[in-house]
Amino acid sequence: MFAIDYYQQAESVAQAVALLAAEPGARLVAGGTDVLIRLREGRGDYARLVDINGLEELRGIGLADDGTLRIGALSTFRQVMASDDVRRLVPVVAEAVGTAGGPQLRNVATVGGNICNGAVSADSVGALLVHDAQLEIQGPEGRRRTPLQGFHTGPGRVALARDEVLVALHIRPRDYRGFGAAYYKYAMREAMDIATIGCTAAVRLEGEAIGELRLVFTVAAPTPVRCAHAEAAAAGRPLTAETLDAVAAAVAADVQPRTSWRARQDFRLHIIRTLAARVTRRAAERAGGKF
Amino acid sequence: MAVGKSVTRKDAAAKVTGRARYTDDLPMPGMRWACYVRSPIAHGRVVRIDTTAARRLAGVEAVFTFEDVPDRPFATAGHPYALNPDHADVADRRLLTGHVRYQGDEVAVVVARDRLTAEAAAARVAVDYEELPVVVTAEAALAEGAPALHPGGNRVNTLRFEAGGKVDEVLERADAVVESRYRTPIVQHCHLENHIAYAYMDDMAHIVVVTSTQIPHIVRRIVAEALELPLSRVKVIKPYIGGGFGNKQDVILEPMVAFLTLQLGGVPVKIDLSREECFTSTRTRHATVMRGRAAAGRDGSLAALDVEIFSNTGAYASHGHAIMGASCTKSCNLYPRTAVRFAATTHYANVPAAGAMRAYGSPQVIFGIECLVEEAARAVGMDPVAFRIRNVARRGDVNPLDGHELLTCGLVECLEEGRRRIDWDARRRACRNQDGDVRRGLGVACFSYGTGTYPSCVEIAGARLILNQDGTVHLQVGATEIGQGADTAFSQMVSETLGLDCDDVHVVSSQDTDVSPFDTGAYASRQTYMVAPAVRQAAEALKGKILAHAALMTGQAAANLDLRGGRIVFAGTPEEALLSLSDLALDAYYHKQRGAQLTAEASCKTMTNPASFGCTFVDLEVDIPLCRVTIREIFNVHDSGVIINPLMAEGQVHGGLAMAIGWALYEEMLIDEQNGRIYNGNLLDYKMPTFMDIPDLGCAFVQTREPTGGYGNKSLGEPPIITPAPAIRNAVWDATGVKVDEIPMTPKVLYRYFSGAGLL
């Protein structure tokens, strides 16, 4: 039983935007796997809901003529994992959402909800960031596009106005072609867990060397972070243990792990360093590289 | 012959099809909901409580605070009544309290027409507290000047005993003495079905309590004690139960729902705890700290074990006063030729109350002992399996503490079987001199355990058999099916003795204390053993009545007749049916001159309590940089006497192993040592392993035939949980060279140990 005070089912994105604008305190509900948890915890600020589950515009995964991959915001983790386009072009996205919760959760939880909920542990975020996903957002003024990079503004906070709806995510060919990528969710158990540390790496090879490394950590700072120092340490370097050591050494400058009852800072930093090297290596190997 | 066969569980189909009805599936018109008002602080006194806002909420019917409940302390531990007052359980609870002793303690209760209203109203009860200093650890709780949680102070009791020799002298003379400190965590049972109960009155005097319990007859007594009512005015019904593991061998919600219905004119009132409330406000496993020493001889003898242990029973005693005594004494059967000394102190602290949990303290005690024994073996340069085989109990050994002879003991065979099965020598050799990031190791540990609670408590069990008009029988027992498969085992016993197919024995699974035979319930590992004599006697008696009636019907002498496969036969020619049981039943019921309803009932006390034995073997891998353990192979080998139902027995072993892996590597209730705040009282933050984390689990049995048992069987319900943790710890030592002396060995803990050892 949930104490829901207000509930409307939107019939179009425009109507969803209008309902949000008209009803103070209302928010969207997609799969509900974050919203209903908060409501059960007694959070009154989750009791006014605009349901977007009926909106076909937010569904579907497919390719545009220019090769850009579009993932509708209402796509469930299960649908993402089953999509041929995702598996062929950005398999790390399928790998990442496949680590979320358990099968029941993945059948209902959506990618849009995962991003807009703003959790620093969201499992889809690293994979979408290494592929520089672009967000398509609709608000009262119409549609806008903005990069996912920078969308997270703090723990549980994103740069989305109260009356805006995330419609879809787009990944451009230049951000997936030639990359090998990997995600490692370091958690305390193999299912039904939130990442203690999440590490995603994408590597494009240039000959025998790393042409480009894109490295993202989640739960390593107040927002998901691209690791500029670690990436620079790898660029143009050969596929050797020394390069991996350099990545592991440099990454400390990119992250701000903290001590909490869940884990201490020194432990988190140790795991971050270990994963920076291991996941970069796996991504490079998936790109065809050999160490 | 049904004993020894894997007959299908009686309740399997009902459960997997969802037909089985649990407490929450039994609605009642007019049901009210009650919700507790819980303390947000771990220690303090209520200085002001204001219920006005709660009462004003539409739909709220009553609010009771600690000032409105009987000022009479009662004990909650699910033990049989003790005739000897010195043996009585600790009475330290009231229905509600103004002196809160842990975060979550109950100061008031709200009754409303539905759950949401009750929760909303509970949140509106305004309470001011005067905070008191908080003690969380043994050290803090037992320190000079520590704030007393209860009038008698924080020490619940201390038990000391020495047996098998003078430990100090042995330690002095020994070739090698090892010493360590060990720590085990607070964990929760995490049974599938949370605590739930409701009560109503259907006449002017009697209270009916429907509850998810392991111990309906004990609940009846304690509710009566708490409310100062004659026992016969309370009736307890136990429907299907979704697991308990000891957490329902305690009386938690029942006195409150009974109190509420009594106050509210008999309307039904229900309390259905959330998972979060279950974590903080039911019972847990005792956290322990142990200091242990072991002495070993170069000849491979384990000369002495010296154990000092502190057991944290939390805010209320529950079973705390009994657990250390039970577990320390049961461990004396493991190395009966070794001198042992125990000093066990149980204390209060501002953490959730600890109570009974699968194996009742033995996992904690055996964890320390089996870590010490490992160390002793290494100190004298002996292989850990060989060292154990040299020292463990054998048939004919005498328990040094109580002088009882071990009539059956297959522990050496268990260890030998495990060593063979895991290919111990070859695999251990392969584990020498490793230096990679990922290293492999093997571990072993063994245990002894009891079966029931005698002579600490009475052991009584009852069974009633009724021959139905269609020739089948109904069995009623006072023992409770809570998911472990007891009903099925009982039906096999009836089938075996009566000569009837298992399918023709229906077990009445629900208990009703007005109707069900008396039995103290599902705890220890007692039921299959303690119920066996009652079932056997009842079955023999019913068989006698059936054959006597057959004699009347056929004119043959009863002595020449037998019952086989549901048919009356000549004992000499059992292939030929003389009469079917259904024809006989109809005759017994309806013949106008002869017969009667054929029933038999037995209530038996048991004055034996055989030890069971077993061990765990494990092969695992440690990823040192990631501080992670991966189990490659793990299995238990048990001597539990005759195995009544091999498939169900295997299920018990799998369940125990999985729970133990959680205890060893994952689970811990994290509580702030300064303020008693509980950090992770929910299933997300408390890392109970999932299906994905549990490796394939193995088991084997070394079957002995226990002469004291009705069907040759000994305990199996709890034992599988005892040894996996020390075996895993010993394997981690084998793999990495690092001795981890605390569990759970989570990545965080391993990081600390591996950094300390210079591995990272």
Ligand SMILES: Cc1cc2nc3c(=O)[nH]c(=O)nc-3n(C[C@H](O)[C@H](O)[C@H](O)COP(=O)(O)OP(=O)(O)OC[C@H]3O[C@@H](n4cnc5c(N)ncnc54)[C@H](O)[C@@H]3O)c2cc1C
């Ligand atoms: C048992 C369980 C396990 C979980 N495990 C994981 C895990 O392993 N990894 C993980 O990352 N997460 C996990 N989660 C969290 C949650 O499932 C995910 O964050 C999920 O992706 C949320 O999606 P949803 O559709 O359910 O979101 P909802 O709960 O419906 O919404 C979440 C938030 O996003 C907003 N929102 C939703 N859709 C849109 C949109 N199109 N435009 C704008 N705003 C929108 C909502 O208003 C709300 O604030 C778990 C949750 C549960 C209950």
